[in-house]
Amino acid sequence: SNKTLTVTAEPYSFEFIPNQCALLIIDMQRDFLEPDGFGAMLGNDVGQLRRTLGPNQKLLAAWRTCGLQVIHTREGHRSDLSDLPLTKKIRGRGKMCIGDVGPMGRILVRGEPGHDIVPELYPLPGEPIIDKCGKGAFYATDLDAILTNYNIKQLIVTGVTTEVCVSTTVREANDRGYECLVLEDCVGSYFEKFQVAALDMIKAQGGIFGWVSQSDKVLDVLK
Ligand code: C5J
Numbered sequence: 331s332n333k334t335l336t337v338t339a340e341p342y343s344f345e346f347i348p349n350q351c352a353l354l355i356i357d358m359q360r361d362f363l364e365p366d367g368f369g370a371m372l373g374n375d376v377g378q379l380r381r382t383l384g385p386n387q388k389l390l391a392a393w394r395t396c397g398l399q400v401i402h403t404r405e406g407h408r409s410d411l412s413d414l415p416l417t418k419k420i421r422g423r424g425k426m427c428i429g430d431v432g433p434m435g436r437i438l439v440r441g442e443p444g445h446d447i448v449p450e451l452y453p454l455p456g457e458p459i460i461d462k463c464g465k466g467a468f469y470a471t472d473l474d475a476i477l478t479n480y481n482i483k484q485l486i487v488t489g490v491t492t493e494v495c496v497s498t499t500v501r502e503a504n505d506r507g508y509e510c511l512v513l514e515d516c517v518g519s520y521f522e523k524f525q526v527a528a529l530d531m532i533k534a535q536g537g538i539f540g541w542v543s544q545s546d547k548v549l550d551v552l553k
Contacts (some may be wrong), residue, residue: 339543352399356489361444379518382431413463463519466498493528
């Protein structure tokens with residue numbers, strides 16, 4: 331639709347034109363969310379991310395029913411790792427690193443089971459998937475071109491993790507002139523204090539990077 335919808339949000343209402351607004355779902359990948367994935371193997375509490383599955387499923391279903399644009403992202407690398415900076419590969423000094431064989435195939439390598447999107451939120455044909463080698467979804471991808479081609483000017487951003495790939499993408503989007511609404515029940519962090527701080531930073535100073543709300547506030551106006 332072409333008419334403006336108004337969502338209750340912080341620091342003030344988020345107004346959007348549905349056919350100029352995409353739902354951007356960041357990195358809802360099996361290796362980050364599943365109990366036998368890479369994230370869990372590192373000792374992270376995947377429950378903090380899994381709580382976003384239900385709200386994301388409900389929002390995605392409603393968004394699709396309205397015929398609106400959905401875009402998915404995945405963090406990962408080419409199988410030859412030629413797009414993986416050595417600095418990223420060795421970061422953490424862990425036993426396992428990107429490209430090694432983990433519980434669900436090679437860690438963060440495209441085409442491996444653990445790299446793919448969780449079945450609950452699996453993309454439909456016609457929903458672009460952005461494969462990115464960085465944290466931000468704009469860096470070294472065609473996301474900006476796709477948004478321009480679809481006349482998308484605003485983003486409702488969900489996914490994981492709030493302080494890493496969601497935040498980086500929202501900041502990149504902001505600098506490119508997109509307005510972002512982040513839904514707190516649809517974004518997750520392994521660390522509660524980062525979840526709170528990352529969302530506070532987005533909406534601070536009059537919405538310096540965007541708006542924050544909850545999925546039910548969006549569902550309210552889509553009906
Ligand atoms: C994402 C990460 N997707 N935390 N990755 O946030 O490494």
